Amino acid sequence: MILTPESVAKIKEKMGKYPHHKSAILPAITIAYWQVGHLNEEIYKEISKIINIPIVEIAEAATFYTMFPKEPVGKYLIQVCHNISCALLGADSLIEYLENKLGIKKGETTSDNLFTLISVECLGSCASAPMMQINDKYYENLTREKVDKILEDMKKQA
Amino acid sequence: MADGGNNITLTIDGREITVPKGTTVLEAAKKMGIEIPTFCWHPKLKPVGACRICYVEIEKMPKLQVSCATECMPGMVVHTDTEKVKQGRKAILEFILINHPLDCPTCDKGGECDLQDNTFAHGIDDSRFDFNKYRFIKDRKSTFDDVRLGPEIIRNQNRCILCYKCVRANKEIFGEYDLGVFQRGNLTEIDAAPGQQVDSLYSGNLPEICPVGALTNTDWRYKVRVWKAQQVKSICGYCADGCNLTLWKRRDKIFRSSSRRNDEIDEGWICDIGRYGYQIANAENRLTTPLIKKGNKQVTSTWDEAIGLIARKFKEIKDKKGGVCIGGMISPTLDLASLYAFSKYFRTVLHSNNVDFRNDYKMLAEKYGDTFGKMASLEFKIADIEKSDLILVIGSNLIKEHPIVNLRVRKTVTKFGASLYTLNPFATKSGDISTDEIIFNAGTLEALINGICVSLISQKLNASDVDVSNFGSMANPNTVSSASKITGISEERINALAMALGKAKNITLIVGEYIKASPLRELLSIALNNLTIIAGINKKGQIGFLYKSANSKGAEKLGVIPYPSPNLIGKMKEIWKYYPDSNGLAADRMIRAAKKEEMDAMFVIGANPIWAYPDGQFAKDGIEKLDFLVVADLFESETTEKADVVLPLSSWAEYAGDFINLEGRLQHFSAAIKPQNGSLPAFDIIGRITVEMDKPIFESVEQLNNEIKLLLAVLPEKAAQSLKLGEVKYSEEKISPDFSIPLFVTDDLHHYGHHTKEAKSLAAFGSEPYAEISPAMAEKLQLENTEMLRIESEVGKIILPVRISEILDNNVVVISRNFATTPVNILQMRKKRIDRVKLSKVED
Amino acid sequence: MEKKILFKYIDDPNQVDIDTYISHGGYKALEKVLKSMQPAQVIDEVKKSGLRGRGGAGFPAGMKWSFIPKDSPKPRYLVCNADESEPGTCKDRVLMERDPHGIVEGMAIAAFAIGSHQAYIYIRGEFVYPARMMEQAIASAYGKGMLGKNIFGSGYDLDMAVHTGGGAYICGEETALLNSLEGERGMSRIRPPFPAIEGLYACPTVVNNVETLASVPLIINNGAEWYASMGTEKSKGSKIFSLSGHVKRPGNYELEMGTPLSYLINDLGGGMLDGYQLKAIIPGGSSTPFLLPNQIDTPLDYESIAAAGSMLGSGAVIVIGDKTCMVWVIDRLIHFYKHESCGKCTPCREGTGWLLQLISRIEHGEGKPGDLEKIDSICDNIFGRTICPLGDAAVMPIQSALKLFRDEFQYHIDHKKCLVKSEFEFK
């Protein structure tokens, strides 16, 4: 089992919120994602067993949504918004800045497996542009100093 | 305008039409003969309005509307051919084509591709798209980027236009979950479920409904271009559902079979056995010449020599010992003419009533008039299942026995909301849509039925016109609680089912092989008769004791059994001016007689009793004792091996004829090709023998057909079952603790009888024997998939690789009989109501 | 002018606690409704208030509720749309983070009005913190008996749950949202049937935006007249505007409907960033057509913005300064719409892909003569021809840019470079 007993319990709790088990697909995928950091076939299979829905339906839903990486990523998944409001305030050069700082290109993971850098569509933080999401947290009104500090802190923590 | 609320009048292209409420604009236009192009629309699927090629203009609506998903409204004024419509459709085609490979010359759908046809019709010859087309498999220039999704299915995603018909049909109609839609936007892909193959029994329908060449099947790929193939109307020769087929041939070879939609029966879907089963006609190892046993060896011979020998021997035995010493078994997958000729030959030439088409049932009745026979002659219509609000399936692994009836049941449940109750000794695929899937202890069905009857009575839900006051004394068990104890089904569930039966307005009862093959067939039939009377099913709905093979119903109607109904006998006498007065023997009695050396010869056509009869040793012993055995078949078999004369038989694709399906529906099929490899159809073989014996029984097939017509006109004796309750007393089986696990021998999902293993495509789904057990049982025996399992009964032992079932969940073992190197029936005993075995792991 | 009614307590960090919320008069409206009103009266009140949907289309909320069949034997559902994915929009998030009980209460009232006993709030998956705040608010409301069985002793039962998405703009579209909630892929459904007849699990369903529902308790507490006294003739009340782009003080501002755009941009937003002149304004989220500097005094209400040639949409005002290449802007947007097309219907799926290819080749200096006409025609072939409005959303900004800034596109094709080079350095 990849999913921990806690995750399984959370999924089962979610199942109770809907009249049909199928509705628990997205919550289950989400719970699995936050536990594991990505999704894969093995996870679909486990979810399929827990909520008793054919695996194909799990995979169909999972691949529709772009928030869940389907392959392992670094410990910190840096997602920079490149949509219009952020772009108007320099999202592209923020990405470039991060690329240089981390020594990787967009889409890549650092060799120590600490950071993966990607850019994403609007995250609903347009009035605090430019911004990025790292794992489950938003970092807004970014400046170079802020970015430096954020990365420093994360490296320290790791 | 709306009339009475149920009809709607609207105008399409200047003409008025009135249609029932709920009709779509597309359907209304179709009725008027107006062509509207479609891709994602399918008559049997819920519309999704995705492809948008079916645009029409509707007055007062500024936007183009998709006709497939727009319901007709009173007073609507629709235009299907305005400039705006044409422009809209052309734009859609342009969009579809931008990333389409346009590899028509190498695409197998060429000639029957909706995209090709529509593009042609819209005169699109140039594209404004000047980028590289998106390729689903990158780094390859060619479009031959095919991916195999299943044993018979190839996918080319680049050609896919995302109409989703395959996935929709798979889930909506077939209830299968082995195919899906993944990713999104213009990266959307159709693919097999993770870790799975697309290999359901209905998988062949997916390429068939694909409007382009995205899904194709291995069978037909790159063999013939459609426009060079000829189409022949045929009927499936396997199960009794009677699906309508088209056989595609070129130069006396068949290349594929496809569905020929008949809404009364198949609604345009066929199972893979029907789709690929024709390949037995092309199989390489067909028998090619008659064989005659010389010494201990069968040597090739000629038709003349073989027919001469058969005629001489049969005449000799008949003259010396009487026709009663000759037995005849014929396969119920043969056409009416052959079945009839067989019966007529035995009865009028050999003067024997020893004819039977039931070669794999235990302990058949010995005389006419059993309850089972009456129940089996009741009317049943596949389409009428849809009228039911409750479907009760008893003793049937429905998908295996009747794939297309299964789809109709699914439809009635999933689309119209009927409830389904299944009563079986093990779990089946119908479980996912059952209101309650009742899995009773094997061998206790009559107790369960008694329980339901008692519950109906005690809940006062029994039919009002039936006197049930004595039922308690006729039944054992006669309380719900004792029935519950015996069967292992809780009282609540028995009561709930009884309640549902009592409340239902229209019931379809389907009874399957479990009852028919059982030696307690008669007792079970009486129990079921009680149930139909007490629950009033005989008055609200239909009862289907469904026959199994393509022409079983025909064989029954023509009296190809030792004791036909008096009416039938009367008619035979009238036509033939003769009818033998000896008592006929049923198939199993013939074998017993042979074993006791009371039978000298046997004529077997298309059947394989040594393999099929549910007591392998018994059948083998009997048949080996015969002095003279003639077997006609397509392939060598366990039974042909023992024969003195072996005759190459034609498959149904090689001659014209008729089948009667389980509904009693007579259906004609044409000859697709000539008899192959020097084979002959059965009626022809029989005709030649009778000529050789100087007793020709027909001059032409027409004559046969005319006589058949007369017989078919004979009504079954008082068709309805008697309104009399019968006594049903359950007696406990003694179960040896050593041999306690129920064994069920069935056909593999993709096989039917002993021929289909020779069909290449069907063999691709699996051609190795296996034994299925539940995951719990596997764990107990410490077996992993494909490890070896020893299965022992009191009379035999076999070793098979194990398959851990996703469906089975109780202590049983299910063995598919189709490809066992050792026939599975050596484990079976003809008198046992449940064959029981012990299981153990084979340590290597 | 600024009108903080939804935002009244937005700066109070304790507003997220149920006790603080109650001390500010919270759950009074729900109590009033449950104890003294009939569902029909609630619907009437909301109708009278003139409240219109804040999710984008501006459909009258009370009217939508009244479409729920009165006699359907099926359960009914209320779904709050907190997918907030239209680029430029970030208002619902603020409400969820800082005043979640206002949403819970609004949902409960709406659920009561339509006879629903199960409500869901669909929150975009990236909003982890807002979702947590909503979960907490719901849990504490259950704790106080304001959700669950027999609320306020009225005999009315209501369950409420949070459902989070997985990264898909299309799931803000109500039918795609319902599919997503059912565990299907988040693809739009054809209409009819409309959700009011066959929505969630094929049962009657109302889908409303967060802001719409959060306005409901205010209307119940203060009366429809009070609400209707604000705003313009057809656009009543107040609305939150998300101001972003080249302004000094971006942020969420609640304004009375009809307040001039210039007030938002200049007075509240502090005007353009230093060194920038106003070039264009997107008034209602990225799918709405551009307004030009000379339209800066347009009142922010549904009718006035429509008259100016655009749409109020979700109220996301994106301010674009000079030194911004409009080809680049459009390239960004079509990239987004192509990425977010669900792929169900042909024009949107194939059309957005083709448009992206054309626009990005122009952006990269590889445009060909005739490309603009091709884009015009592809847009025409998408607009109004798709299952859901995402197709329209994708082409409207393109059509608008090609109308207003065609010269920049032409220049790109002719000179293989920008007429106006975009320069936004991140510092």
Ligand SMILES: Cc1cc2nc3c(=O)[nH]c(=O)nc-3n(C[C@H](O)[C@H](O)[C@H](O)COP(=O)(O)O)c2cc1C
């Ligand atoms: C592509 C698309 C995306 C949408 N996204 C959102 C969204 O993120 N939030 C929202 O409230 N409404 C969104 N909508 C509008 C919803 O479909 C729906 O009209 C709205 O939730 C109804 O609520 P309202 O009447 O309260 O505005 C979107 C519509 C479309 C076509």
Ligand code: SF4
């Ligand atoms: S318009 Fe786009 S998003 Fe909407 S249904 Fe069609 S493909 Fe999906």
Ligand code: FES
């Ligand atoms: S056939 Fe109508 S949209 Fe595809």
